[in-house]
Amino acid sequence: MHIRILLAAGVAAIAFTLPAAAQDRLLGSYVARLSDNDHYASTGKKLDTAAQVVRQDRANWHRFGRGDMEDEDDPWFADAEARARFERLLNKGSAMSQATRRYILGGEPVVRVDVYANSVEVTIVGR
Numbered sequence: 001m002h003i004r005i006l007l008a009a010g011v012a013a014i015a016f017t018l019p020a021a022a023q024d025r026l027l028g029s030y031v032a033r034l035s036d037n038d039h040y041a042s043t044g045k046k047l048d049t050a051a052q053v054v055r056q057d058r059a060n061w062h063r064f065g066r067g068d069m070e071d072e073d074d075p076w077f078a079d080a081e082a083r084a085r086f087e088r089l090l091n092k093g094s095a096m097s098q099a100t101r102r103y104i105l106g107g108e109p110v111v112r113v114d115v116y117a118n119s120v121e122v123t124i125v126g127r
Contacts, residue, residue, distance in 0.1 A: 024116040027076070031125065032057050033068035035108045050104035051090035054113070054122060055083050070110050070126070089120045096122045 038057040039047055047053050058077040060066040077083050089095055103109055103124055110126030
């Protein structure tokens with residue numbers, strides 16, 4: 001009995017020392033090509049940030065039915081409000097490295113988006 005209590009307390013202590021991202025539950029992932037079409041808003045304006053480009057990719061996929069060959073579906077960003085929240089999460093410092101942000105703005109990479117309960121993470125998986 002005492003061993004179980006100590007073991008449970010030890011596991012709880014370890015969980016509290018993990019980084020926040022490690023405690024955030026992975027909901028799933030998708031892959032997408034961030035092509036030239038994704039670098040422009042539906043109004044034709046060139047987008048300024050990597051977060052806007054990743055968000056526009058999801059708008060192109062869900063709202064406009066325009067995807068790239070590498071684009072996969074996702075169950076999270078079908079409506080405009082979800083995409084707005086997505087962009088806010090992407091603007092947080094840990095969602096994308098600076099190198100990833102620069103490459104998205106300057107190229108047309110294939111990215112993997114890991115969606116967690118309270119965050120997202122974008123990584124380059126192809127060029």
